Amino acid sequence: MKGRLHPFLVASLWLLALLWLLPMAGALLVSFRTLDDLTLRGFWSWPEEITLANYVRAWEEAGVRRYLLNSFIITLPSLVGVLLLLSMAAYALVRFRFRWAFPLYLLFLAFNMVPFQMLMLPVFRLSNQLGVYDTYWAPILFHTAFQLGFATFVLRNFARTIPPSLFESAVIDGAGEWTLFRRIAWPLMLPGIAAVATLEFTWIFNDFLWALVLLGRDELKPITTGLANLRGQYITDWPLIVAASLMATVPTLLVFFGLQRYFIQGLTLGATKG
Numbered sequence: 001m002k003g004r005l006h007p008f009l010v011a012s013l014w015l016l017a018l019l020w021l022l023p024m025a026g027a028l029l030v031s032f033r034t035l036d037d038l039t040l041r042g043f044w045s046w047p048e049e050i051t052l053a054n055y056v057r058a059w060e061e062a063g064v065r066r067y068l069l070n071s072f073i074i075t076l077p078s079l080v081g082v083l084l085l086l087s088m089a090a091y092a093l094v095r096f097r098f099r100w101a102f103p104l105y106l107l108f109l110a111f112n113m114v115p116f117q118m119l120m121l122p123v124f125r126l127s128n129q130l131g132v133y134d135t136y137w138a139p140i141l142f143h144t145a146f147q148l149g150f151a152t153f154v155l156r157n158f159a160r161t162i163p164p165s166l167f168e169s170a171v172i173d174g175a176g177e178w179t180l181f182r183r184i185a186w187p188l189m190l191p192g193i194a195a196v197a198t199l200e201f202t203w204i205f206n207d208f209l210w211a212l213v214l215l216g217r218d219e220l221k222p223i224t225t226g227l228a229n230l231r232g233q234y235i236t237d238w239p240l241i242v243a244a245s246l247m248a249t250v251p252t253l254l255v256f257f258g259l260q261r262y263f264i265q266g267l268t269l270g271a272t273k274g
Helices: 007-031 035-041 053-060 064-095 101-111 116-130 137-146 148-159 164-172 177-205 209-214 223-230 238-258 260-272
Strands: none
Touching (some): 064 101, 064 148, 064 223, 116 209, 137 148, 148 177, 164 177
16 A cells, blocks of 8 residues: 555564664663672573662662752753753844844854864863852853754754744834744744753753763762762672663653654754745
């Protein structure tokens, strides 16, 4: 029948999906095992006993509760700052026809091409000079600034799909720029903002390198760098680490599935309009 996929292609897609899920299934199985059982019976063996003790220990003893709280303290202000600034930047780049609009847009685009490893030393020295090193403000300010390039690039293209006649009609009725942005641009850009918010939350929440560079005290570390502290020098409790790692994935999964409809709508609408 026309429009149906070939059975071989369907079977291949199922096989690839199962292969992709295989490590996750193995990790989930390990998280319910004891260290002794894993050591004696091997990785791909069925455990003799299913236990939730690893999750309890990870939450109460290994500091996952504190690390997750730190991740939210860093991620949420960074995300709010990025969304607020990028929506204003995208609106300005589309709404105002000034001489340096396109070069400024290219500057946002060029910033995405800079390897972030090149910024490690300058960012470290800058955070020291500003007095924010080893505080929450260091990763918050860095993520807010660093993510603006890609986010503005995406949302500016989405904002271009808004008909200029909407702004012109509102201006005739006496609306100011703040009213145009708040009442017209922001609601129409909301699907694109939701798509960017999903990506940015995932990237910031899962960041490891910059938390390692900008934070020194253990009580400030997010979940990504905090999990590294669970690894011992002579022996590593892998069931505990795997359980903690799976717990760390829950917030990003909830955000993605919660915003999935807006994420897909934002990507497809920005790709097909205009």
